Amino acid sequence: MSDWPELRIERDHPTLAILHLASQMMGKIRVAHAPWSNHGWHVALQPRANGFETLPTAAADGRTFTLALDLCTHAIELSVSDDGRDSVPLAQPTIADLHAAFVAMLDRHGLPSSFNAMPSEIDGAAPFADDRAERAYDPDSADRLRRAFARLLPVFDHFRAGFAGKSSPVHLWWGAFDLAVSRFSGKTAPPHPGGMPGLPDRVAREAYSHEVASAGFWAAGAAEAEPFFYSYIYPEPDGYRSAKVAHGRFDETFGEFLLPYAEVRAAADPAAMLGEFLQSAYEAAATSASWDRAALERAPVAP
Known part of the structure; x- marks a missing residue:
């Protein structure tokens, strides 16, 4: 039996949706109150043993603070x-209640609490304060997600270590609720077309200002769909879609190579399968785009 936990949409989706929206509230504090770093890396959540957290944010009085999505205590921790x-407990009757409690917590401590009230990258989403649909938080679903991240994060860390060029950290993008790592060739890219719900086109253009190959794990979150691993390159070079990649397939709708989480979990060696997918999909991107691989790659070992 696999020690990678099962993630089943019909059982886990309600809780994953709550976690997705909670992570957005946390990340939007960084959007509103932190200096803008390239590609928006300052707003992403950082992995920790029991969930994810923001980078430290400065308050006007000289204090700093962090916010953590704790999947063991099942709370947003300040x-x-x-x-x-x-x-603030994640188990709230509605997202509106969670939002109100989150803002009140920051206000109690005299910390900045204003942020964009509209969820990002979620079709048809209501403003946080107006989302009064009943919600049911299941700690077991959150724990399964925590254990899944505990298994897959070391694979992504090892993959990231094999690149000597500009690379993002392994971090969680709360817009789509996906863990990701991005590698850059050093070349500029054409303007991104944008068009993502709740994400200004100017932000998308800055995020994709340079040629990038990204890989990640989409946990589905507010979307009622099965989780998967992905890999893509922007802009897409000729021949990329027909490249041979270990495991998974190219999805025409997403424009990415996809590998279902359930398929990895069922493998005899899930970590090895995921590592092969990440590396071979990157190689397909870098080779198709004529990256200088000899200069950009390294053995993932200490000097």
């Missing part, structure tokens, strides 16, 4: 540089 601590 830590302040003056040793202040607080939390």
Whole structure:
């Protein structure tokens, strides 16, 4: 039996949707109150043993604070540089209640609490404060997601270590609720067409300002779909779609190579299968786009 947990949409989706929206509230604090880093890396959530957290954010009075999506305590955890601590349980009747409790927690500590009220990259989403649909949070579903991340994160860390060029950290993008790592060739890219719901085109253009090959794990979140691993390149070079990639397939709708999480979980060696997919999909991208692989790649070992 696989020690990678099963993620089943009909059972886990309601909780994954709550986690997705909670992560957006946290990340949007960084959008509103932190200096803009290239490609928006400052707003992504960073992995930690029991979930994900923001980078430290400065308050006007000189304090800093972090917000964590804790999948063990099942709460949004606040830590302040003056040793202040607080939390908001994720199990709330509605997203509107979660939003109100989140803002109230920040206000209690005199911390910045204003942020864009509209969820990003979710079709048909209501503003956080107006989302009064009943929600049911299942700690077991959240724990399965935590254990899945615990299994797949080391594979992504090893993959990231094999690149000497500009690379993002392995981090969680709360817009689509996907873990990702991005590699850059150093070449500029044509303007991105944009068109993503709740994401300004100017942000998409800055994120994709340079030629990039990205890989990640889409946890589905608010989308009622099965989780999968993915790999893509922007802009897409000729011959990319027909390249041979270990495992998975090219999806014409997404314009990416996809590998279902369930398929990886069922493998005799899930970590090896995922690693082969990530590496071979990157090689397909880098070779098709004529990257200088000799200069950009390295053995993932200590000097």
